[in-house]
Amino acid sequence: MDIQITLNGKKITDNVDADMLLIDFVRKHGCLSVKRGCETANCGLCTVLMDDTPILSCSMLVARAAGHNITTLEGLQEEASEFVGFIADQGADQCGFCNPGFVMNTIALLRENPNPTDDEIRAFLAGNLCRCSGYEGQLRGIRAFLDSRKEN
Amino acid sequence: MEHKEYKAINKSVRKKDAMQLLLGKPVYTDDIVPDNALVVKLLRSPHANAIVASIDTKTAKLVPGVVDIYTWEDVPTERFTNAGQTFPEPSPYDRMIIDRHVRFVGDVVAIIAAENEKAALKAMKLIKVEYEKLTPVLDFRTAKDNPILVHPEDNWVPTVDVGGSNKRNLVASDSNSSGDVEGVMADCDIVLDRTYHTKAFNQAMMETFRTYTSLDRYGRLHVISSTQIVFHVRRILSHALGIPKNKIRVEKPRIGGGFGAKQSSVSEVYPAFVTMKTGRPAMIIFTREESQIAGSPRHEMQVRVRLGANKDGKIRVLDLYTLSNSGAYGEHGPTTVGLSGHKSIPMYTGSLEAYRFDYDVVYTNTMAAGAYRGYGATQGIFAVETTVNELAEKLGMDPTVIRDINMLKEGMQMPAYYNEIASACALDRCLEHCKEMFHWDEKYPVRDMGNGKVRTAGVAMAMQGSGISNVDVGSATVKLNEDGDYILIIGAADMGTGCDTILAQMVAECMDCSVDKVSVFGADTDASPYDSGSYASSTTYITGKAVEKACADLKKRMCSIASDILECSEEEIVFDNGLLRQIDTDKTVTTREIGCKAQVNNTKAAEASASHSSPVSPPPFMVGMVEIELDKLTGEVTILDYMSVVDCGIPINPALARIQAEGGIVQGIGHTLYENIQYDKKGRPIENSFMQYKLPTRLDMGNLKVEFEHSYEPTGPFGAKSIGEIVINTPAPALAHAIYRATGVWHRELPITPEQIAMSKPE
Numbered sequence: 001m002d003i004q005i006t007l008n009g010k011k012i013t014d015n016v017d018a019d020m021l022l023i024d025f026v027r028k029h030g031c032l033s034v035k036r037g038c039e040t041a042n043c044g045l046c047t048v049l050m051d052d053t054p055i056l057s058c059s060m061l062v063a064r065a066a067g068h069n070i071t072t073l074e075g076l077q078e079e080a081s082e083f084v085g086f087i088a089d090q091g092a093d094q095c096g097f098c099n100p101g102f103v104m105n106t107i108a109l110l111r112e113n114p115n116p117t118d119d120e121i122r123a124f125l126a127g128n129l130c131r132c133s134g135y136e137g138q139l140r141g142i143r144a145f146l147d148s149r150k151e152n
Numbered sequence: 153m154e155h156k157e158y159k160a161i162n163k164s165v166r167k168k169d170a171m172q173l174l175l176g177k178p179v180y181t182d183d184i185v186p187d188n189a190l191v192v193k194l195l196r197s198p199h200a201n202a203i204v205a206s207i208d209t210k211t212a213k214l215v216p217g218v219v220d221i222y223t224w225e226d227v228p229t230e231r232f233t234n235a236g237q238t239f240p241e242p243s244p245y246d247r248m249i250i251d252r253h254v255r256f257v258g259d260v261v262a263i264i265a266a267e268n269e270k271a272a273l274k275a276m277k278l279i280k281v282e283y284e285k286l287t288p289v290l291d292f293r294t295a296k297d298n299p300i301l302v303h304p305e306d307n308w309v310p311t312v313d314v315g316g317s318n319k320r321n322l323v324a325s326d327s328n329s330s331g332d333v334e335g336v337m338a339d340c341d342i343v344l345d346r347t348y349h350t351k352a353f354n355q356a357m358m359e360t361f362r363t364y365t366s367l368d369r370y371g372r373l374h375v376i377s378s379t380q381i382v383f384h385v386r387r388i389l390s391h392a393l394g395i396p397k398n399k400i401r402v403e404k405p406r407i408g409g410g411f412g413a414k415q416s417s418v419s420e421v422y423p424a425f426v427t428m429k430t431g432r433p434a435m436i437i438f439t440r441e442e443s444q445i446a447g448s449p450r451h452e453m454q455v456r457v458r459l460g461a462n463k464d465g466k467i468r469v470l471d472l473y474t475l476s477n478s479g480a481y482g483e484h485g486p487t488t489v490g491l492s493g494h495k496s497i498p499m500y501t502g503s504l505e506a507y508r509f510d511y512d513v514v515y516t517n518t519m520a521a522g523a524y525r526g527y528g529a530t531q532g533i534f535a536v537e538t539t540v541n542e543l544a545e546k547l548g549m550d551p552t553v554i555r556d557i558n559m560l561k562e563g564m565q566m567p568a569y570y571n572e573i574a575s576a577c578a579l580d581r582c583l584e585h586c587k588e589m590f591h592w593d594e595k596y597p598v599r600d601m602g603n604g605k606v607r608t609a610g611v612a613m614a615m616q617g618s619g620i621s622n623v624d625v626g627s628a629t630v631k632l633n634e635d636g637d638y639i640l641i642i643g644a645a646d647m648g649t650g651c652d653t654i655l656a657q658m659v660a661e662c663m664d665c666s667v668d669k670v671s672v673f674g675a676d677t678d679a680s681p682y683d684s685g686s687y688a689s690s691t692t693y694i695t696g697k698a699v700e701k702a703c704a705d706l707k708k709r710m711c712s713i714a715s716d717i718l719e720c721s722e723e724e725i726v727f728d729n730g731l732l733r734q735i736d737t738d739k740t741v742t743t744r745e746i747g748c749k750a751q752v753n754n755t756k757a758a759e760a761s762a763s764h765s766s767p768v769s770p771p772p773f774m775v776g777m778v779e780i781e782l783d784k785l786t787g788e789v790t791i792l793d794y795m796s797v798v799d800c801g802i803p804i805n806p807a808l809a810r811i812q813a814e815g816g817i818v819q820g821i822g823h824t825l826y827e828n829i830q831y832d833k834k835g836r837p838i839e840n841s842f843m844q845y846k847l848p849t850r851l852d853m854g855n856l857k858v859e860f861e862h863s864y865e866p867t868g869p870f871g872a873k874s875i876g877e878i879v880i881n882t883p884a885p886a887l888a889h890a891i892y893r894a895t896g897v898w899h900r901e902l903p904i905t906p907e908q909i910a911m912s913k914p915e
Contacts, residue, residue: 035408039439040440072176080176084171088166088171096169097409132358133814
């Protein structure tokens with residue numbers, strides 16, 4: 001079937017199989033930041049934004065995304081760069097495989113709630129699993145970013 | 153203890169790859185390989201123990217896009233092991249690429265190579281297999297000398313005598329002791345005899361197993377794989393495929409976590425076999441289900457502890473028997489089990505008069521186990537620490553006080569740890585520090601919150617090693633570039649831990665330059681100096697020392713080149729603040745000048761390689777304390793605070809050491825409270841996805857706090873020991889302790905779920 005999707009601001013027309021998943025479509029179109037961690041919508045690694053709402057691309061048919069705006073980390077490099085350095089300062093990037101999904105969901109969080117409490121951060125990001133960091137360093141990084149923003 | 157001001161050591165430097173990873177750049181196996189690779193899929197056995205009576209692939213091969221399908225009839229018959237271990241490989245040669253005898257649900261029956269995934273999956277459904285079903289051995293407590301043999305074959309090869317026999321379902325068996333165990337036991341005021349059971353937990357690294365293979369421009373097999381052990385993979389593939397090692401090149405890109413899972417060659421052989429057969433690039437990516445049911449998880453263990461003590465709390469004798477379940481194949485079976493005793497008993501060296509440690513490792517028809525962070529120590533420490541906590545409760549003593557009386561102290565010789573001396577041990581300071589930070593005296597008492605919930609605390613200590621003594625080899629090559637900066641080339645694998653960065657910090661410290669001036673490359677069997685790989689908590693301690701040695705050699709070489717420039721003798725040159733100076737003069741040469749000189753009319757290489765191995769494996773130490781709130785009606789455990797203090801010697805990078813500790817603690821919380829591995833009565837795995845295998849989320853760990861007590865390990869680089877594995881060891885015993893405090897019940901099997909807590913009654 002023919003579909004049209006706006007991927008990171010660029011209109012793409014493609015002929016896809018009806019059972020193609022959104023994750024496979026965006027990876028095919030060069031958005032390799034999007035990672036598959038579980039196939040069962042449990043890990044959050046494949047998080048992308050659909051019309052600015054975070055969704056799991058492993059559990060959505062690309063056909064359902066037709067006509068919508070899809071944004072991956074490739075399209076949000078600048079917005080991500082504002083805060084990911086603070087995560088890096090904690091060493092909380094670790095293996096990095098969960099980072100893109102975590103960063104995407106953090107962007108969604110900060111757009112929705114620019115000044116979240118620690119508990120609000122934990123709750124919003126609860127679906128983003130990380131096996132390396134123990135989460136606390138990610139939280140410290142986000143907190144350090146928010147504090148630095150207040151200071152400026 | 154040595155107090156030294158370092159420039160690059162003991163500094164929280166950002167990981168060199170941090171921004172690439174955080175901005176989602178394509179750096180992993182699946183991101184960097186070409187699109188034209190054949191997709192490799194594996195048909196797996198639905199039966200736990202069966203013989204492939206017949207297999208028909210004719211129809212499946214007709215599916216458009218299918219290139220070929222291989223069965224047991226197509227593969228070499230020599231057996232090998234997937235375990236990534238040094239010569240002489242201690243794990244038995246008990247595997248074939250495809251065996252006609254399938255030994256667990258998930259064992260490989262056929263390899264499918266196709267142009268795309270759809271064709272491969274369609275073909276998988278069309279392969280017709282008839283199985284001759286056999287009764288499986290599923291309970292590891294019944295495996296030894298069971299008439300049903302997991303490996304009845306005659307070409308089972310034990311490479312080293314570790315007490316195994318395939319005719320008894322035994323992978324390994326041993327016993328060792330010191331002192332008069334039964335005599336001391338009989339003389340003790342109190343003897344506790346307890347049995348513990350831990351499961352075959354999965355590492356569940358976020359990136360599943362995956363490998364890409366192709367033939368390079370010389371026709372050699374080029375393997376790009378998510379692995380911790382490039383050199384071991386080269387040897388394993390050479391053995392399995394029957395091709396010389398010099399025809400194989402193995403490299404790793406960035407790795408999405410390993411935790412030991414990737415210390416076995418789980419996925420490499422299948423695409424490699426396809427590439428050798430077809431000449432075409434091939435790629436395998438394990439699904440999460442495959443990683444769950446056919447990975448290389450922790451060894452399930454049953455540990456019996458007999459502890460003898462006096463009424464005053466002195467622990468005089470420890471007697472351990474560990475039964476370890478290696479599953480269908482013996483990977484890491486003979487070695488993991490040893491740590492259950494050797495890395496638990498020595499913590500109580502203080503007043504120990506005798507110990508005994510016996511073990512058996514058995515085959516069963518379940519998923520083959522492998523290496524997982526902690527490597528047996530995790531299981532043994534759960535058993536020993538829980539028994540010590542029970543002793544304290546029985547004697548009415550504070551469990552921190554009973555540890556003070558008995559614990560290992562710096563300078564003591566450890567009979568249960570190959571008679572090594574604890575040359576750097578701050579375990580006593582860790583306990584004191586943690587007690588104060590945690591407010592132990594306030595949190596330990598059981599507090600009824602008046603709403604059906606109680607709060608209380610638990611404690612545990614832990615140790616591990618730093619590399620495998622007299623075995624592991626770490627190497628480093630350091631080269632000077634013409635800009636006066638350096639490149640460090642290693643064979644150790646940074647799997648996210650940050651070893652590329654901490655080893656670069658060591659180069660910077662040695663060469664008196666900033667960490668930014670050191671680039672790192674690794675790991676690649678063609679280019680890297682030999683390194684056993686990143687496992688056994690060895691990289692900082694072993695490879696780190698090799699870096700130090702290589703830098704010392706490079707400095708000498710640079711002095712020699714400087715003496716050519718300054719036309720003086722080599723002995724007159726000193727390395728001073730990143731410059732080379734002729735003593736008693738103000739004549740200096742920059743590293744850049746040497747780098748340039750090295751490339752013009754020069755016969756002296758401006759690079760050096762060094763290897764290191766250690767006769768000892770200095771243990772890091774740790775204390776963990778947890779405060780929980782337990783709902784007495786539902787059995788739900790909520791972790792409020794988890795605090796720990798770690799002695800890893802001098803931390804090379806405190807931020808990265810802290811993250812290691814925090815990550816390990818949460819992984820340990822996972823296997824204590826949430827994660828489980830179970831099989832149904834036919835041997836089919838139940839927790840085959842993250843739907844059932846529940847990893848801890850950021851709502852499950854409470855507040856973490858990690859601090860350090862420094863010791864100085866004289867044999868380590870800059871006083872460092874290890875950090876990677878020890879950190880997973882305290883949660884199980886500390887949580888079991890807190891749960892006992894709240895309920896009066898000792899749970900001796902992991903995981904401890906709300907159901908078990910709610911259904912249990914005090915003994």
